Amino acid sequence: MDFKFTEEQEAIREMVRDFVDQEMRPRAQAIDEEEKTDFNIINKAAELGLMGVSLPEEYGGIGQGKVGFCIFVEEMSKGCAGTATAIGCHQSIGAMTIVVDGTPEQKQKYLPDMAAGKKIGAFALTEPNAGSDAAAIQTTATKDGDYWILNGRKQWVTNGPFANVVTVFAVTDKGLGAHGGVTAFIVENTFPGYVVGTKDHKMGIRGSESCELIFDNCKVPKENILGQFGAGFLTAMRTLDMGRMTLAAGCLGGAKEALKLSVKHCSERFQFGKPLAEQPVVQQYLAQMAADIYSMESMIYRTAAMADNGQKYSRESAICKLFCSETSGRVIDTAVQLHGGLGYMREHPIERIYRDCRINRIFEGTSEIQKLVIARDVLKKGGY
Amino acid sequence: MRVIVLLKQVPDPGQIGVSRTKGTLFEKGKRILNPADEHVLELAAELKSKEQADFVALASGPEPVVEVLRRAYAFGADQCYHLVEELDEGDHFAKARALAGAIRLIAKERGEVDLVLAGKGSPAWGAGQTGARIAAELELPQALWVAKLRVHGRELEATQLAGGEEQVRRVPMPALVTVDPSANKPRIPNALLLMKAFKREVKKLGLEELGLTPDAFAAGSTQVRIVRTYAPD
Ligand SMILES: Cc1cc2nc3c(=O)[nH]c(=O)nc-3n(C[C@H](O)[C@H](O)[C@H](O)COP(=O)(O)OP(=O)(O)OC[C@H]3O[C@@H](n4cnc5c(N)ncnc54)[C@H](O)[C@@H]3O)c2cc1C
Numbered sequence: 001m002d003f004k005f006t007e008e009q010e011a012i013r014e015m016v017r018d019f020v021d022q023e024m025r026p027r028a029q030a031i032d033e034e035e036k037t038d039f040n041i042i043n044k045a046a047e048l049g050l051m052g053v054s055l056p057e058e059y060g061g062i063g064q065g066k067v068g069f070c071i072f073v074e075e076m077s078k079g080c081a082g083t084a085t086a087i088g089c090h091q092s093i094g095a096m097t098i099v100v101d102g103t104p105e106q107k108q109k110y111l112p113d114m115a116a117g118k119k120i121g122a123f124a125l126t127e128p129n130a131g132s133d134a135a136a137i138q139t140t141a142t143k144d145g146d147y148w149i150l151n152g153r154k155q156w157v158t159n160g161p162f163a164n165v166v167t168v169f170a171v172t173d174k175g176l177g178a179h180g181g182v183t184a185f186i187v188e189n190t191f192p193g194y195v196v197g198t199k200d201h202k203m204g205i206r207g208s209e210s211c212e213l214i215f216d217n218c219k220v221p222k223e224n225i226l227g228q229f230g231a232g233f234l235t236a237m238r239t240l241d242m243g244r245m246t247l248a249a250g251c252l253g254g255a256k257e258a259l260k261l262s263v264k265h266c267s268e269r270f271q272f273g274k275p276l277a278e279q280p281v282v283q284q285y286l287a288q289m290a291a292d293i294y295s296m297e298s299m300i301y302r303t304a305a306m307a308d309n310g311q312k313y314s315r316e317s318a319i320c321k322l323f324c325s326e327t328s329g330r331v332i333d334t335a336v337q338l339h340g341g342l343g344y345m346r347e348h349p350i351e352r353i354y355r356d357c358r359i360n361r362i363f364e365g366t367s368e369i370q371k372l373v374i375a376r377d378v379l380k381k382g383g384y
Numbered sequence: 385m386r387v388i389v390l391l392k393q394v395p396d397p398g399q400i401g402v403s404r405t406k407g408t409l410f411e412k413g414k415r416i417l418n419p420a421d422e423h424v425l426e427l428a429a430e431l432k433s434k435e436q437a438d439f440v441a442l443a444s445g446p447e448p449v450v451e452v453l454r455r456a457y458a459f460g461a462d463q464c465y466h467l468v469e470e471l472d473e474g475d476h477f478a479k480a481r482a483l484a485g486a487i488r489l490i491a492k493e494r495g496e497v498d499l500v501l502a503g504k505g506s507p508a509w510g511a512g513q514t515g516a517r518i519a520a521e522l523e524l525p526q527a528l529w530v531a532k533l534r535v536h537g538r539e540l541e542a543t544q545l546a547g548g549e550e551q552v553r554r555v556p557m558p559a560l561v562t563v564d565p566s567a568n569k570p571r572i573p574n575a576l577l578l579m580k581a582f583k584r585e586v587k588k589l590g591l592e593e594l595g596l597t598p599d600a601f602a603a604g605s606t607q608v609r610i611v612r613t614y615a616p617d
Binding site: 007008011012015018019022047048049050053062063064 | 451454458572573574575576577578579581582
């Protein structure tokens with residue numbers, strides 16, 4: 001067993017780190033206040049090829065595979081979790097549906113522009129009455145000659161306000177239920193009947209925008225059916241396998257940033273005549289944070305390597321999502337504690353990081369849903 | 385226009401220890417591209433886009449030196465050369481002689497070289513000697529610590545910083561220029577170029593190809609002798 005990043009992966013990490021240091025971290029606090037995705041950063045990322053890190057080389061991407069993409073998301077999430085969500089969503093659940101299940105024509109049509117950041121991707125599954133119970137979606141698609149007509153509402157669609165290419169899941173046969181009755185469609189924001197609804201106001205990751213999308217007799221050409229007709233749920237689940245693992249990598253980045261800030265603060269803050277870092281209790285906290293980080297890092301890259309080797313990793317990515325969102329939440333909470341009152345002040349980045357990380361236990365499947373998925377697997381196999 | 389960029393791999397200043405007993409430095413981590421050379425790469429990349437310059441990079445030293453040449457490819461270099469040698473790093477005379485020989489060889493292979501670019505200096509020995517010595521070996525006019533460089537036909541307009549003042553001088557090409565870090569802000573290389581750099585071929589050169597007699601590099605033939613190294617108090 002050889003657990004070493006390749007030179008290419010190290011080089012990407014270093015490059016993204018430079019990008020984050022120069023372009024992302026210095027803007028993170030302001031972006032949080034503005035509550036808007038910073039297109040200046042997105043455009044710079046696009047110029048540097050960073051809008052297509054996960055996409056295949058033949059379609060203009062960097063072809064970095066899952067390990068490389070996790071490195072990318074981890075590093076970005078250290079600097080600004082909101083911007084990282086916008087860029088990460090575009091490439092993971094946004095474009096990945098097409099990579100996973102697109103026809104060669106669909107790939108050729110959409111992926112090069114997405115890899116170049118000219119078109120932004122999004123993923124629209126959740127509806128007002130279908131969150132954890134995604135199978136309960138009510139958006140419908142009915143056939144009309146060479147078109148499918150979509151009607152319904154999707155909510156909390158990350159990148160929704162400006163996305164150009166959205167994978168939309170709709171019921172094509174109510175009688176067949178989730179498996180057989182739901183189809184994925186590639187929907188462009190220019191299609192007639194595509195309406196961008198109100199933008200959400202969020203607790204954290206405010207550099208990422210989400211909104212409602214309304215399909216009002218939205219006309220989608222039949223060649224935009226993604227994957228097999230009726231097998232939309234499979235597309236969603238396969239895409240979420242990757243989404244959950246990369247989300248875990250984002251958690252890792254947030255936790256590493258929190259530890260770094262904590263070490264700095266505890267070394268510089270004097271109470272009782274010495275730095276906080278000299279207090280045994282504080283050291284215990286720091287040690288636990290480091291141990292947590294090491295376990296997250298280990299599982300994420302092991303899982304990503306499995307995925308790159310073509311192994312199945314649904315259970316593992318659910319474990320990564322559950323463990324890393326919960327663990328990084330704890331690490332970041334400890335970091336706030338170590339900063340004392342300062343950690344509660346808007347002026348300090350750890351306050352934002354704390355708000356930013358809370359979403360990780362909710363989107364792309366809540367912790368409870370991950371537990372459900374993992375438990376089902378364990379029960380089926382009679383153990384791990 | 386053809387530009388040759390000279391790159392040096394140096395110990396990472398954050399990863400150096402000093403042995404108190406031996407008075408020598410030891411390296412704890414991987415070597416890096418001399419930080420000053422990032423500015424040289426940036427200038428070469430700019431000349432490539434503005435003047436359509438052929439952008440060639442050269443580095444010398446043992447095998448790991450190839451890594452800094454990848455950085456050159458990531459900045460858009462057209463061809464990289466690695467002069468494989470294990471000369472004493474403190475011997476600027478021998479290094480300069482070898483690099484000058486390699487530049488001559490590259491000129492023969494690729495066509496005449498108009499501009500040799502080097503960094504202001506490196507944190508390794510901090511002597512800042514190599515650029516000037518190569519210019520002397522090749523009998524090229526030189527402009528050192530250049531903060532601004534313009535090309536006017538076959539002539540360079542080089543702005544140098546000297547004692548807080550700017551000196552502008554015109555230098556006919558071919559010439560050698562060392563680049564002051566104030567000249568530019570190095571770009572973050574494009575991720576695609578960065579990845580492709582790993583697949584690009586680096587041409588290897590050996591000392592024996594340079595047409596120099598072996599004793600050009602033999603111990604004692606150059607003018608540097610290290611008497612003693614010691615740790616600062
Ligand atoms: C900022 C943000 C961005 C988002 N981006 C996207 C996006 O881009 N695309 C998209 O499609 N969706 C997106 N979502 C939606 C997100 O995936 C859902 O919010 C999430 O799946 C949970 O659904 P819900 O909010 O309806 O909660 P509910 O399903 O109503 O759950 C409420 C609570 O009940 C628990 N619960 C539910 N069912 C069970 C059960 N069977 N057993 C035990 N506990 C249960 C849940 O775990 C949770 O704690 C986003 C959400 C947010 C907040």
